[in-house]
Amino acid sequence: VWEEITTWQQRDLAPCYPIVYLDAIHYKVREDGSVKSKAVYSVYGVNIDGERDVLGLYLSESEGARHWGLILEDLKRRGVEDVFFFCIDGLRGFKQVIQEIYPLSIIQRCIVHMVRTSTRFVSYKDIKEVCADLKKTYTSANRDQAAIALEAFGAKWDSRYKEIRPKWEENWEELMAFMDYSQNIRRMIYTTNPVEALHRVMRKVTKSKGAWSSDKGLIKQLYLVLMHNQKSWKRRAFNWISIQRELLDQYKDRYEKFT
Numbered sequence: 001v002w003e004e005i006t007t008w009q010q011r012d013l014a015p016c017y018p019i020v021y022l023d024a025i026h027y028k029v030r031e032d033g034s035v036k037s038k039a040v041y042s043v044y045g046v047n048i049d050g051e052r053d054v055l056g057l058y059l060s061e062s063e064g065a066r067h068w069g070l071i072l073e074d075l076k077r078r079g080v081e082d083v084f085f086f087c088i089d090g091l092r093g094f095k096q097v098i099q100e101i102y103p104l105s106i107i108q109r110c111i112v113h114m115v116r117t118s119t120r121f122v123s124y125k126d127i128k129e130v131c132a133d134l135k136k137t138y139t140s141a142n143r144d145q146a147a148i149a150l151e152a153f154g155a156k157w158d159s160r161y162k163e164i165r166p167k168w169e170e171n172w173e174e175l176m177a178f179m180d181y182s183q184n185i186r187r188m189i190y191t192t193n194p195v196e197a198l199h200r201v202m203r204k205v206t207k208s209k210g211a212w213s214s215d216k217g218l219i220k221q222l223y224l225v226l227m228h229n230q231k232s233w234k235r236r237a238f239n240w241i242s243i244q245r246e247l248l249d250q251y252k253d254r255y256e257k258f259t
Helices: 002-009 065-077 094-101 111-118 127-138 143-157 164-170 183-189 193-206 215-227 240-250 252-256
Strands: 016-031 034-046 052-060 082-088 106-109
Touching (some): 002 215, 016 193, 016 215, 034 193, 052 215, 065 094, 082 094, 082 183, 094 106, 111 127, 127 143, 127 164, 183 240, 193 215, 240 252
Parallel strands (some): 016 082, 082 106
Antiparallel strands (some): 016 034
């Protein structure tokens, strides 16, 4: 199994992936007589034909932007020349690391993560109303209307939750990147939910396990889980023909290079 995993992990990749989702999941591993938490980095991509695939699983001591940079360099070494959209969470330094390796890529920060982070300390009695008002921002027709909606949110809630609006303003460019595209592409890139769905497939099998005896044992089980559940994650993206047509219009030179 380990030889098969090594071959899979080092296989050549397609030169272009229009969309790549990046996220990490954490597991406990026994090491040197103690139990340590390890991060498994997942790279989940959509190729130019709309087919989804797991490009790699990488194990590290913890999640950090520097290690994501090493993973992106590995993707480049394995043949990935261009990525149109990276969908990421709010990890500090993530954007800068991506731009160093793929400077032409659009970086979309996960809206779902941002809403969750923003409302962490919101009172239970206010949570539904706050989320509904935030939704008016990211479901707006364009960036200008989104900015107006955020301003209205601030006028209503700044006195009670003054930290929410500045968080959105600070990360505005990454949060609103999807606003420049049609609803089909917006639906694909506004969140990292696709890679989180992949993680749910992994958790179904691993949730009852306390800790793994080694790093190799953990990667073996995760790999086998993915290979035996390919129907749940290795499928064509919804409405890809329309998305492909728009990408061809937006990025004709880059797109035609790989078709």
